[in-house]
Amino acid sequence: MMEVSEESRHVSSHVQRTILFLSAMRHFAAKLDSRGVRVRYIALEDPQNTQSFASEVTRAAKALEAAELACTLPGEWRALEMVRATGSNLKLPVTIWPDEHFLTNPEEFAQWANGRTALTMEYFYREQRRKTGYLMESVGNSPRPLGGEWNFDKENRLPFGKRGPDPRPPAPLWFRPDSITTKVMRTIKALLPDLPGDDASFGWPVTREQALAALEDFIAHRLDRFGPYEDAMWADEPTLYHSTLSCALNLKLLDPRECCEQAIAAFHAGRVPLQSAEAFVRQIIGWREFIRGVYWLEGPGYAGRNALEQHGRLPGFYWTGETDMACMKACIGQVLETGFGHHIQRLMVTGNFALISGIHPRAVSDWYLGMFVDGVDWVTLPNALGMVMHADQRPGAAPANTGLVGTKPYVASGKYIERMSNYCEQCRYRPDERTGPTACPFTVFYWDFLLRYRDRFSHNQRMRMILKNLDRISAPARTQLTIDADLLRTKFGITPAAPEKA
Ligand SMILES: Cc1cc2nc3c(=O)[nH]c(=O)nc-3n(C[C@H](O)[C@H](O)[C@H](O)COP(=O)(O)OP(=O)(O)OC[C@H]3O[C@@H](n4cnc5c(N)ncnc54)[C@H](O)[C@@H]3O)c2cc1C
Ligand code: SF4
Numbered sequence: 394m395m396e397v398s399e400e401s402r403h404v405s406s407h408v409q410r411t412i413l414f415l416s417a418m419r420h421f422a423a424k425l426d427s428r429g430v431r432v433r434y435i436a437l438e439d440p441q442n443t444q445s446f447a448s449e450v451t452r453a454a455k456a457l458e459a460a461e462l463a464c465t466l467p468g469e470w471r472a473l474e475m476v477r478a479t480g481s482n483l484k485l486p487v488t489i490w491p492d493e494h495f496l497t498n499p500e501e502f503a504q505w506a507n508g509r510t511a512l513t514m515e516y517f518y519r520e521q522r523r524k525t526g527y528l529m530e531s532v533g534n535s536p537r538p539l540g541g542e543w544n545f546d547k548e549n550r551l552p553f554g555k556r557g558p559d560p561r562p563p564a565p566l567w568f569r570p571d572s573i574t575t576k577v578m579r580t581i582k583a584l585l586p587d588l589p590g591d592d593a594s595f596g597w598p599v600t601r602e603q604a605l606a607a608l609e610d611f612i613a614h615r616l617d618r619f620g621p622y623e624d625a626m627w628a629d630e631p632t633l634y635h636s637t638l639s640c641a642l643n644l645k646l647l648d649p650r651e652c653c654e655q656a657i658a659a660f661h662a663g664r665v666p667l668q669s670a671e672a673f674v675r676q677i678i679g680w681r682e683f684i685r686g687v688y689w690l691e692g693p694g695y696a697g698r699n700a701l702e703q704h705g706r707l708p709g710f711y712w713t714g715e716t717d718m719a720c721m722k723a724c725i726g727q728v729l730e731t732g733f734g735h736h737i738q739r740l741m742v743t744g745n746f747a748l749i750s751g752i753h754p755r756a757v758s759d760w761y762l763g764m765f766v767d768g769v770d771w772v773t774l775p776n777a778l779g780m781v782m783h784a785d786q787r788p789g790a791a792p793a794n795t796g797l798v799g800t801k802p803y804v805a806s807g808k809y810i811e812r813m814s815n816y817c818e819q820c821r822y823r824p825d826e827r828t829g830p831t832a833c834p835f836t837v838f839y840w841d842f843l844l845r846y847r848d849r850f851s852h853n854q855r856m857r858m859i860l861k862n863l864d865r866i867s868a869p870a871r872t873q874l875t876i877d878a879d880l881l882r883t884k885f886g887i888t889p890a891a892p893e894k895a
Contacts, residue, residue, distance in 0.1 A: 394422055395435040395449040397442065398585060403471075404763040407590035409597065409732035411581055413766050416574040416599040417644045423573070424600075433457065438580050446472065450479045463488040466499075468643070469770030470693040494645045495685060496521065496678055502686030512687065512797055518679030519543055527653055527674050528660075528667070544675060545668035550624040552813050557627050563614045565637045567596035568603050589712055589764065590729050597640055597732075597766055604638070604646035611636040612659050620669035624737050626814035628719075631727045635735040636673070639767035642681075649677045681772070687779065687797055688771040691787075696774055699754050700786035700796065701846065705887035707756040711743070718834060719820035720810050721746060732766035739765075740803055742810065744781035749804055749838035750878075750887050751845075754782035801855040804842055807833030828873055834881050841878030844871055 396418065401411045415437065422432050433456075435442050435449055443449055454462065462480045466489050467473050473489070480487035491498045497505075505520065506512055522529055528539045553559075570578065578592055598604040615634040622634050641647045653674045660670035688695065710716040714726035724738040734743070739761070747757045758777035762768045779785040779798025786796050795801060807824030811817040817824045822833040827840055843850075843863045850856040866874070882888040 394418055394432060395442070395446070395453075396437040397435075397446050397449055398437065398444040399446060401585055401588060404759040405589055406763040406768075407728075407732045407766065408581060408585075408588040408592045409590055409595050410763065410766045410768060411585065411588055412574065412577050412592060412595055413597050413599065413640060413732075414644070415581070416570075416577045417646065419573050419577065420600045436580075437584055447475050447479050450476065451483060454479070454483050454485060459483075459485060461486050461488060463490065465490045466492045468772075470696075471770065474693065494642075494648055495682060496525065496649060497682050497686060499686065499689035502682075503690055506686070506690055511795065511800065512683075513800070514679055514683045514798075515543070517683045517686070518675060521678040521682060522674075525650075525653075525678060527657060527678065528671055540667045540671075545620060545671055548668050549620045549622075549672055551621045552625050553622065553627060553815075557815060558622070558625075558630060558633065562618070562630065562633050565615075565632055566598075566603075566607050566610045568598055570595055574599060590732060594731050598646060601646050604641035607641060608636075608638060608647060608652060608655060611638060612655050612665070616656060616659060616669050616673060617665040618669065620666065620672035623672055624813060626720075626735075626737055626742070626810075626816065628723055628815055628819065631731060631733065632735060637733065639772075642677075643767050643769050643772065649681065653677055684775045684798070685771050687775045687785075691785070691797070694788075695785065696755070696758070696778070698778060698785050698788070700784045701782070701849075703748075703751045703782070703784070704753050705751040705882060706889065707747070707752055707760055708885040708887055710885070711760055717821050718746075719822075720814065720816035720835075723816055728764050732764065734765065737813065739776075740781060741805055741813070742816075744777070745803065745805055746835065746838070748782050748802060749835070749842040750882060750885070751838075751842075752782075752887060754778050754784040757782055795853060801853055802842075802846075802850075804839055804859075805835070806839035807835040810835060828870070828877060832877065834885075837874060837877050837881060840866065840871075840874045844875060 396415050400406070422434050425432050433453055443452065450462070453459070462476060462483070462485050464476055467476070476489075477487055505517060522538060522543070523536060526536070529536045530539050574595070578595065581588065598607045615636070618634040619636070625633065627633065638647060638652060642649060642652065656665070656670045656673045659665045660667055710721065711725060714722055714729055716722050716725075720742050724734055724742045727738070728734050744757070754777070758774055761777040762770060762773040765773070775785065775798050779796055780803065783796045783799055783802040785798060807817065807822070811824040820833075821831065823831045824833045824836060826832040827836045840863065843859065847860060847863065851860060879888070883890050
């Protein structure tokens, strides 16, 4: 096992993400050691450490006189290619084992995808339900979903009323940093002092025991309301009814099957409604597996896609939270403080802003990869590049074809954010205004985005209604929207201001 600074620097990595990965590794190494498993562990502060993955594998292979390089399929193409290249440089055979912490492997996904014109998560999810038998019943000889529906999206997606979540959601379990974690925190402060984010609130699960406690706590206290409110947001409520288990899942402290099975058991025991159990199972056996399938299916070139040809720069406030947009300030501020944001904050606030304002997808996906404690390439990339930036259309596909992960872009004006949260109440902008000094930047960029891509999306059935609304806007008002959006892009540093003429 090796801790190399390269891994915290190839994208700018939040200090809590770095602490979490290293602390979980050190706890795991200690556990292996206590079981009598021999581990060669290179710590960050080890003077011999060359701080790069490839050179440390080479050093270890030579020191141990290795006859073979073997590893579980890593979480990113970069690491897989590095292992293969190192094996080839050292003239050693390389064995890649399947990762058993998932329900499907890339070959199975490729088989499922083969011959399909569109990859629709919903159909993949239904197959997963049939395969696992989760929340299924048999009627005669044919299996069908419990409750007669594959999903309860219509009943879910509720906003909170004016009073907000009532009662307030209990906060997730917080784990006091132990001596191993505290040492990691000190080492990182000394050796990587410039990492973004704050470490003061660090309390993520770093052991299997803590992860199991976090799972139990979620099922006992938050899962019951997870379904209905999974799309809602509320100021000063950073986690609401979400599980916050993604980092424990990605670090393999939890197995996806046990998460689903405990949620299903809670449903059968009458402790949570079907709509919440199903929504949670869907995120894990549906979205999580589907996203990973797309990542491995599309190959290393996937990261470079930019189907909408957007080239703007990531505004500085993504690194500081200093902006007068209340929703962005809250969502980014929370990420800096904790390394976490829930799905709708990622998709409909920070992500939506990036898409409609025209930021380069790679700048966006790098930010998500480094700034969230659960960031690992296989999951960040299709979410950021595909779901958020709608940039993942295959090269050469007709423009009318949709993206791979999303069949339509997830775009929304400030009015959506107003409906699903209370952020707008504290904001100097007005979500329903699209022109003038208090026009909401989301609303301006939303209409500008539709204007910029009107032709491209005109063949997409799912965009018909939205484009009809666009056509109702008068020509002068459209021109004004374009001007205002350009001014905002310059103000936020998305388009660099032209240098003044001497
Ligand atoms: C732009 C963007 C970037 C993202 N980057 C990551 C990332 O780096 N790592 C990551 O694990 N998730 C990522 N997600 C997916 C999702 O937002 C997080 O998994 C979720 O917010 C984590 O919080 P939670 O554990 O409370 O999830 P819950 O809402 O409680 O959901 C339960 C679990 O379902 C899984 N899940 C839910 N949605 C997705 C999804 N779209 N893709 C994959 N798994 C999903 C996660 O494992 C999650 O823990 C990203 C989403 C977006 C829009
Ligand atoms: S008015 Fe616009 S910028 Fe302000 S919080 Fe609402 S959506 Fe965000």
